[in-house]
Amino acid sequence: MGKSEVKAVREPSRFLLWSPAAVLTLFFSIFFGGQSIVSALESSLPGAEYDWGVLLLRDGKHDDARKQLESEFRGSFKIATERWLDSICISAMLGETHYQMGNHAEALECFNTALRLSIQHSDWLTLVQNVPNPGMFTLKPVPWGDPNPNRGLLHIPEKFSILFGDLNYGMTYRTGGVAVPPSLKSIRGPEIVRCTMLAIRRRAELLGPLGAGDDLTSELMTRLGQTQRALAGTWFQAWLELEIGFCHLALGKTDDAAQSLMRGASINGNAHLFTPLAYIELGRLQMKAGSYDKAYSLFLDAATIAYYYEDIESLTEAFEELACAYFQKNPQVICPSLARAAEWARSEKLAYLYATLQALRADDFMRFRQARPAMECLALAEKTIGKRAVSMGRLGASLHYLRARIAFLDPSPNSQQLGMTSLMQAMMFMQKGAVWNFHIQQVDFRLLNGQLTTRKALEAYELLLREPTAGDWSMDPMESLAVSMTPRPGTWENFFLCAVDMERKDTALEISEKARRAAYLQTLDFGGRMxxxxxxxxxxxxxxxxxxxxxxxxxxxxxxxxxxxxxxxxxxxxxxxxxxxxxxxxxxxxxxxxxxxxxxxxxxxxxxxxxxxVLDRRVIDVVFPKVRTCEEIQASLPKGEAMLVYYAARNQLFLFLLNSERLAMWKIVDSGAGAGSSRKNKATGNVLTSLQTNFVSMLKEMGLGAGNIRPTIFGETKWKTASQRVMADLTKNSQADFSRADFDSLVIVPDRFTWYIPFEALQIQTAKGPRPTIAQFAVRYAPMASLGTPWKQTQLPKSPYTLIASGKNAPGTKVQNRLESALERPVLFEEKSYGGILPGTPGTASSIYAAMFDKMLVFQDLRNDEGAAYQIFPMGFDYGVKEGSLGYWFLLPYGAPRLVVLPGMRTQCESILKKAAKRSGSSSRQTAVPGQEFFLTSMAFLANGSDTVVLPRWNLEGTAPWRLTTHFLTQLPENENSAQAWRKAVLKFATSEIRPESEPRIAKGDDLKSISCSHPLFWGGYVLIDSGSGSLKTREALGNDDAEENADGNIGQPQTRPKPELEEGADEERDPDAPAGAALEPKAEEEIPEETEPADAGTNGPLAPLPPMGGMLPDSEQKSPAQLPPMGGALPLE
Known part of the structure; x- marks a missing residue:
């Protein structure tokens, strides 16, 4: 095709301007002798250079095809500056090139251009002159089977003659405007229609749920309807009916689409050039409905008809769908059509189609785990595309995915490594090339740019952020896996904020739960699928x-x-x-x-x-963690228990407070929980927020963040003032009043840096004065609200053993013996003895043998890589051995100790304090999301069978962790659940004293002989993660009962080792009746009303009355806050 451009005529021909007879002669020649004039015109549009680009695309040379089509688009036919019909084809095929390479944004723009041009020239079919009469094909056998003998196929000429220009040319010239002399133009009408249909279908696929109500599609459908009415009685109506049907599909009107597609699939009972496209879409609708037999027949007919019309694009698409339908229709038999079709494609030198068919054959063989023939087909496909650009596109990703599946059949380490490498190559493309991922990106983009309402965004997110269903996995496992493996924290925050904006508190809570689950699963192999x-x-x-x-x-x-x-x-x-x-x-x-x-x-x-x-088409449900609805969570909360849930989104911290009857929500604006606070200190450039500042100040006043701790800090009370500020920040803009709570048990679900807030030590105002929260409530934590209450059928452990791993600063034998006396069968692990296990032999990694123990108490210093997930080594002794890292605990054998206590685990808490003190913005960057080590570590242990996990916010070493753990273990059999036992243990421990020399972190040199343990440094740094199931009590109680009933000995159980006798003075605990000047509470422990409810519990409290969104206390109940001086320190966050 020549690169011509018709320009506005400045000086028209004297003959045309002054000879009316000549104008009439031209007019009649156009309408009565069009065919003879067309033969003298230039070649049809689009021309040969466009065809060359299409051939490059079919050959898999997508980069060359893109360059060729871009060049053709720049030189396409124009009327002044306006493009004409050939640009529809060029734009559509250029979009197809981008689509196959995963460049969906560019592809969508190309398809938008094609549709805009289709709207601009929507009446072009009415200008076709001397409408040709279709002929009939002589049917012959197709390579993969015989055609239906009752089917007729219309043969439609490729070129049409169309009236081009302006019959009122002279008038237009005199009045101004673009004056184009009337003439006939040769166009390739079927190709223009095919590309219009391609643009409609691909654009609908890329828009996904955003296509419903799309203005461009709606306008095009209106124009097509007008053209259809103008062409009543012609066979063009069938083509227009199909285009309208594809528009219905794009708008989500499947019933109307099916009717239009069935009407347009034939002309007078005969198939035509675009029947394959109609059958493909009808087949997809049948697949969604579960009618696999009908779908397979439609796809097979589509492939057969496309073969006669040499429509390679439709043929490729039909076979891709046919293979999937055959798998669903007849899962026990290899699809017979693929091999014969592949042989024909090879003989015709159709590289892209041949490689696609061989890939489909390999996938078919893999259904039966036939690795050898699958590998042969894969090798042929890879050899065919070689180093063509398509190897970096969608087809190349499919081949990598197939190679991974084949490699995973071989259990050898080399083959497994090859499989992971191939899978990662496939997923690298699919993270951008998955259409599902692109749908989510489009919703994000349009929402943030004001192009989408909150309600529509919420509906789109609900559909797109679902777990892949059985249908998704059976239709496209690679796409489903890519969606599962792609992290998108910003998208979940957008979803959450949409629910908040619509004041749907219950939905917002459920979204936060799904976001936490997604964050957890995407840290695991295969997006948590394995x-x-x-x-x-x-x-x-x-x-x-x-x-x-x-x-x-x-x-x-x-x-x-x-x-x-x-x-x-x-x-x-x-x-x-x-x-x-x-x-x-x-x-x-x-x-x-x-x-x-x-x-x-x-x-x-x-x-x-x-x-x-793992890479099969089967669906694998997420067993852990199960996400519960808000109603289910509330129903699981017993009377007298409340739950406080944090969720950070877009630099705002949201809090939910709920019990079995009520739900309240509020937010802390600019809390610094997210990245990029808008309020900064002009002098330092560090992020400053009230909550973070007071939180950092509180920890500093407790003696943390500055090396060794001065003994004099334990006599100061400044931390109490800071803790009151933190509590005030947390309850701002809410009616939460913990001093008048109507519950005695509190479940906290932290997020981000709130994992580091020692809620147990926060001061609340009571009738008896300020008291730590732990003195009022039994506090426990959970990584998700769905895991904060009993969520599984408790399985009683069968092992009587407890694993104890001491650290380098282990206390004396008195303290150790006291701990061991609280256990049934303690097994002390030391670096030399290793608990009786021979180090270095197979199976001695902690991920293998830890499941043999009922409890695991590790006082080792556990180093943790802040920038990586699951890099803690829970046992400490096997540090550096990869099988000893927490990540390997996910591997079989399944199981973990029921109780895990890791007081020596390092966290970011104190490192954040040190970074907050720095003034340089570059030095304050963090290597991991705050709180990630708590969230992922607790999720890992719970997923592998643990019921209770105790993690530290800061390290103490020395005797304090041992003694507090001993109190906890002693209290377990006597309390309803672990949280109650922990509260009693803390209150008991707080009445004791400790020697400074027994704690490595306390600075030496002072004359203090003892320090009161009532200071929160000793007990406020622990996070008790538990569901409240009471499983620990159940085990201990049953153990005591069994000991009484089986006093003569237990059959099949190891003999109980005699417990060591305690030496007098083994613990430095004070007498409970001693003066309480340094105790946890103003009065002795036994004076604390632990089980009694406040007199006004039934009428007041954090949840009564239910506040509106962001509501404040009534004027009569509001208190003017005290003017607190600003505190130093900043908490820089990524």
Missing amino acids: HSLRLLLESPESDLTVPQLQRKRDILTEYPLYEQCSKEVRALQMKIRQMSLPVTERKEGVELTQALGKISELTRQQEAVLSAM
């Missing part, structure tokens, strides 16, 4: 739903090796639990390490089985 698969197969049946139980049974039936290994692992674990630990004889030690080594080998086989199925 983790969910392990839990599906290993969780007790009582914790699974009926559909999950059915899937579990189907998998175990399909993979009997897994169940066989599981039985052997359980038998070996039972054998180890019946051993007497720690072992003292070498023979017993060898037997123990051999059993552990066997467990390690069996679980490797199980992991190989899981790898073989």
Whole structure:
């Protein structure tokens, strides 16, 4: 095609201007002799250079095709500056090139251009002269089967002649405007219609839920309807009907679309050039409806008809859908059409189609785990595309995904590593190339730019941020996996704020729960899919739903090796639990390490089985964590218990306070919980917020953040004032009043830096004066609100053993013996003895043997990489051995100690204090999200079977952690749940004193002989994570009952080791009747009314009455806040 441009005529021909007879002659020649004139015109539009770009696209040379089409677009036919019909084709095919390469934003813009041009020239079919009469094809066998003998196929000429220009040319010239002499132009009408349909369909796919109500699509459909009415009685109506049907699909009107597509799929009962496109969309609708037989027939017909019309694009799309439908229709048989179609594509040298068909064949073989033929097909596809640009696009990603699936069938480490490498290459493309991800990006973009209302954004997010369904996985597993693996914290915050703006508090809480789950799962392999698969197969049946139980049974039936290994692992674990630990004889030690080594080998086989199925099309439900609705969470809260939930979004901290009947929500504006505060200190440039400033000040006044702690700090009370400020910040703009609470148990769900706030030590005003929160409530924490109340059927542990790992600053034998006396079968792990396990032998990593213990108490200094997830080594002794990191605890064997106490774990709390003191903006950057180590560590232990986890905000070492843990273990059998036991332990511990020399962090040199433990430094730094199930009490109570009933000995249980006798004065605890000047409370512990309710509990409290959104107290109840002096320090956050 020549690169011509028709310009406005400045000096028209004298003959045309002054000879009316000549004008009439031209007019009649156009209408009665058009065909003879067309033969003398230039070549049809779009021309040969456009065809060359399409051929490059079909050959898989997408970069060359893009450059060719861009060049053609720049030189396309124009009327002055306005583009004409050929630009519709060029824009659509340029968009297809971008689409195949995953450049969806560029593709959408190209399809937008094509639709705008289609609207501008929507009446072009009415200008076609001498409408050709279609002929008929002579049917012949297709390579993959015989055609339907009753089907007729219309043969429609490729070129049409169209009236071009202005019949009122002279008048236009005299009155001004673009004057184009009338003439006939040759166009390729079917190609223009095909590209218009392509633009409508691809654009609808890229817009997703945003396509409903799209103005551009609606306008195009209106114009097409007008043109259809103007062409009543012609076979053009079928083409227009299809275009209208595709517009209905884009607008989400599937019923209207199906009717239009069925009407337009034939002309007088015969198929035509665009019948394949209609059948493809009708087949997709049948797939969604579950009618796989009908869908397969439609796709097969579409491929057959496209073959006759040499429509390679439709042929490729039809076979992609056909393979999926055949899998659903007949899952026990290899699809027979793919091999014959691939051989034909090879003979025709259609590289892109051939590679696609070979990829489909490889996927078909993988349904039956036939690695060898799948690998042969994959090799042919990779060889075909070679180094073509398409290898970096959608097809290339599909081949990487297939290679990963094949590699995962081989359990060897090299093959597994190759599989992970191939999968990561596929996911690198899919993070930008997945259409589902693009839908989410479009909603984010339009919402933040004011192009989308809050209500529509909320509806779109509800659809797009769902967990991939069984239909999603069966249709496109690679897309579903990409969505699961793509982190999008900003999107979840947008979703949450939409619910807040619409004052839907319950929905906002549920969204925050889903956001936490997504944040957790996306730190795991395969977006948590492998983790969910392990839990599906290993969780007790009582914790699974009926559909999950059915899937579990189907998998175990399909993979009997897994169940066989599981039985052997359980038998070996039972054998180890019946051993007497720690072992003292070498023979017993060898037997123990051999059993552990066997467990390690069996679980490797199980992991190989899981790898073989993890990329299948099967859906795997998220077993942990289960997200509950707001109503379910409230129903699970017992009377007398409340829950405080934090959620940080867009530099705002939102708080929810709920009980079984009521729900309140408020926010702390500019709390600094998110990134980028708008309020900064002009002198330092650090972020300053009231909550963070007071929080940092409180910790500093407690003696943290400045190296060794001065003993004199324990006699100061400035931290109390700062803690009151923190509480005031947390309850600002709310009716929450913890001093008049109508509950005695509080569950806290922190987020971001609020994990570091020692809520137990915050001062609340009571009738008896300021008191720490721990003196009023039993406080426990949870990483999610859904996990804050009992969420599983508690399984009683079968092991009597407790693992104790002491650190380098271990206390004396008196303190250790006191701890061991509170346990049934303590096993002390030291670097040399290693608990009787031979170090360096298979299976001796903590991720293997820790599941053998009921409790795990690790007083080691546990280093933690702030920038990486699960890099803590829970045992400490195997630091640096990758199998000892927390990340390996997710691997089989499933299980973890029921109680985990890690007082030596390092966190960001004190490092944040140090960074807050720095004035340089560059030095205040953090390497990890604040609070991430708490959230991920607690989720990891809970996911693997732990019920209670105790983590520190700051490290103390010395005797204090040992003594507080001892009090906790002593209180467990006597209290309703772990939170009540912890509260009693803290109050008991606070009445004691401690020697400064026994605590490494307390500076030496003062003459103090003892320090009161009532200071929150000793007890306020621990986070008790528990669901309130009371499982620890249950175990201890049953243990005591069993000991009484089986006094003569237990069959099948190891003999109980005699507990050491305590020496007098082993603990430096004060007498409870001693003066309470330095105690936790103004009065002795026994004077604290722990179980009584306030007199006004039924009429007042944090939840009564229910406040409006962001509401304030009534004027009669408001108190003027005291003017507090500003405190120094800033908390810089990423």
